[in-house]
Amino acid sequence: MEEINALFSGFAVAMTPFNLLLMIVGVTLGVIIGVLPGLGGANGIAILLPLTFTMPPTSAIIMLSCIYWGALFGGAITSILFNIPGEPWSVATTFDGYPMAREGKAGEALTAAFTSSFVGAFFAIVMITFLAPLVAKFALQFGPPEFFSVYLLTFCSFVGMNKGSPFKTISAMMLGFALASVGMDTVTGQLRLTFGSHELMRGFDFLIAVIGLFGIGEILLSMEEGLEFKGAAAKIRRQVVLETWAKLPKYWATTLRSCLIGCWMGITPGGATPASFMAYGVAKRVSKKGENFGKGEMEGIVAPETAAHAAGTAALLPMLSLGIPGSPTAAVLLGGLLIWGLQPGPLLFVEKPDFVWGLIASMYLGNLAGLFVVLTCVPLFASILRIPFSIIAPVIIVICAVGAYTVHNATFDVWLMMGFGLLGYIFKKLDYPMAPMVLALVLGDRAEDSFRQSMLISQGSVDVFFSNYLVAGITTLALVLLFWPLIGKLTGKKKAAAA
Template sequence: MEALGSLIQGFGVLADPMNIAYMFIGITLGVLIGVLPGLGGANGVAILLPLTFSMSPTSAIIMLSCIYWGALFGGAITSVLFNIPGEPWSVATTFDGHPMAQKGHAGEALTAAFTSSFFGAFVAVLLITFLAPVIAGFALRFGPAEFFAVQLLTFCSFVGMGSESPFKVLCAMMLGFALAAVGLDSVTGELRMTFGSVELLRGFDFLIAVIGLFGIGEILLTMEEGLAFKGKSAKINAKVVWETWKSLPRYWVTAIRGSIVGCWMGITPGGATPASFMSYGLAKRFSRNRQNFGNGEMEGVVAPETAAHAAGTSALLPMLTLGIPGSPTAAVLLGGLLIWGLQPGPLLFIEQKEFVWGLIASMYLGNIAGLIVVLTTVPVFASILRIPFSIIAPVIVVICAVGAYTVHNAFLDIVMMLVFGVVGYVFKKLSYPLAPLVLALVLGDMAESSFRQAMLVSQGDLAIFWSNPLVGSIVTLALVMLFWPVISALLRKRQARQDGGSEVIPVK
């Protein structure tokens, strides 16, 4: 009941007309970002973050989070109409969404995608509403050792449980740690890796890095691929929406299963992309119409969209309660909170109660607003793709440059943005993940500070990380996550030996 009372107060904060206006502006910009090639939720939030510095933290985070919701919705438009995934997690939506559009059912496919996305996000917001205060209250007992253990668990989870190569994840993470260490040591006051440069005293700014890595890097890659658009037009009217809504309840098991998968993959650093593929695979396995998957089956649209939005929304739960981002976009939002002087974590629910519950309330209304916007403006956003990419790309680069310059009003930041853009391009070409790099860049200083404080308390004794059942269990779980690829390989080899040894040799 306390959560409901706080949520009502959050809706009171959201009742400010300016916050409502920022919410709709964010949704519209987000859908536009989701539709445009070379951009996405994390990219759009990173590029537009400097524009919110003049706003109050509550209004800024509402607008940025709504940009994220809008981008999640917008990615489905290009997937269904043009067979071009607007986001990585929209790839699974193309499997059945585009075949539906080719058969003349684009309106039904888009309505199913948008409604399923709304349902998945709604389930995730309910989870945040009732679980976040519990986790935050529990985390109030954390000290430096416990906080480092949680941060270690996050890093190790990315290595052991991610879909990418553990070696590549470690390489990206090490680069992020190295970049986070540049500048003035906050504990000793010594300079680290500045190489005599005055400009590097403040270190590598997180915002400059993400604008370059995501914005410029994606643009360079898209330009190389020579993207062109060919697709079906779509018109969604009230009759199409109503008929689709009447048919969707038959897929309620798929939607609930996708929401569970998405919430789990969002809270753990699995991400929306694996969640969408996992949900699609489960739906195909348990469906009565599995032979129709890939040929325009509506259930094949419902499953990935529900899971992707549930994962994208629930990724904010560990970010708000523990200061641990569950996705690249959550990492960008975490950087924004730090820039505004807000420290994500359990104390945020005590010191900035209005801010937290205003943000949670905006998740409810933001997803409703997003559903309304996309259902009424699909033809408008789809027509944007008729603009040649040779015109869109320079506009995006200029927006990135303006955003980077406004951080410190320094031309060097634009140069650094371009350097990070090349790094992001190389990472994409070599299939190295950017999320661990961003995570290490954001959490590197915090993890280092927590570790050094724990060492000062224990006088250099590492046993402090097993000094009580809580921190000991978290560190042990982190080590299991880190070595999980090795452990799982050994378990598979053992199982294979047992299966081979148990085979019965027939007697001739």
């Protein structure tokens, strides 16, 4: 009951005319970002974050979160109409969405995708509403050892749950830690790795790194690939929407299963992309029409879209309650909160309840606004892809440069952004994941502080990370996830030898 009362007070904060206007603007910008291949939720928020510096923190985070909702919706438009995943998590949607569009059922496919996205996000928002305060109250008992064990669990989860090479994941993370250590040591006050440069005394600003890695890096890769946009036209009529809504309830089991998969992958640092593929694979295996998947089956759209939105939204739960992002986009939002002087974590619910509950209330309203915008404006957003990419790319690069410059009003930051953009391009070409590096760049300082405080408390003994059941359990789980790829290889060899 306490959560319900707090939520209603949050609606009072979120439903001011200015905040409602920001929701519509944010969702519209987000859909455009989602429609444009080469951009994404994390990229869009990173590029547009400087625009919110003059806003109150609550209004700013409402706009940025609505950009995220819009980007989640927008990725489905290009996947279904053009067979081009606007977002990584929309790849699974192309398997059945594009065949439906080629059969003349683009309206049905888009309605199913948007509605499933809405349901998945709504499920995750309800979970955040009731679980986030409980997690935050529990986390108030944490000291430095507990916080470091949680950070360790987050880092190790990327190693254990990532489908790619563990070596590449660890390498990317180590580079992120190295970048995070540049500047002033927060414990001793000494300068580290500045090499006599005054500009490097403040360290590598998180926002500049993200704009370069995601924005510039993706644009360089897209320019190299030479994108061409060819696809089906679509207009969603009211009759099509109503008929599709009448069909969707029979997929209730798939929807519920995908919601659970998405929420789990969002809370653990799995992310929306693995969640969409996992939900699609499970739906194909369980469905009576599994052999039709890939040929234009509506259930093949419902599963990945529901899971992707549930995962993308659920990633905000650990970010708000523990200060640990569950996705790259949540990491960018975390960086935004730190810029505005807000410290995400359990104390945020005590010190800034209006902000927290205003944000949670805006999730409900923003998700609803996103559904309305995409259902009414699909032809308009699809027409954006008629603009030559040779025009879009320079505009995005200029926006990135302006965003990087406004952080400290320094030309050096623009060059730094270009350097990070080149690094992001190399990472993409070599198939190195950027999310672990971004996570290490955001949390590296805080993890180091917690570790050093723990060492001071224990006088240098690592036994402090096994000093009670809570910290020992989290640390053990982290170590299991760290060595999980090795464990999987050993068990695979044993099974092969037994066979």
